[in-house]
Amino acid sequence: IVFSSSAEKIAELTGAIYETIETLKAQGIPEDVIERVRETQLRDHETNLRNNSWWLNSLAHAWDRNLAPDTILDREERINAIQANNVQEAAKEYLNMERKIELILYPQPQETGAE
Secondary structure, X not given: OOOOOOHHHHHHHHHHXXXXXXXXXXXXXXXXXXXXXXXXXXXXXXXXXXXHHHHHHHHHHHHHOOOXXXXXXXXXXXXXXXXXXXXXXXXXXXXXXXXXXXXXXXXXXXXXXXX
């Protein structure tokens, strides 16, 4: 999870993210949210299918990861297979807060220019 923020809001936003993760793991995601995500992903996929650079990037991705190129054609099926319970189970498995790494990049202090 990556976000930009002012330094003053980091603790508040980080806390909200951790709270959201715990809620996701405990309660899952409402089906209407999953449906909106599916619809958005399908619309984006339809647009991408008409874009040569998307095809090039998808083929390069398959090549880099030693995947069969025809898996590109399964995207719509995979999008339609997304279910709220699958997302919740994935969150429980992969969002283990005991194994998290938290990195914060603060801006360097500005020099005042006084000599």
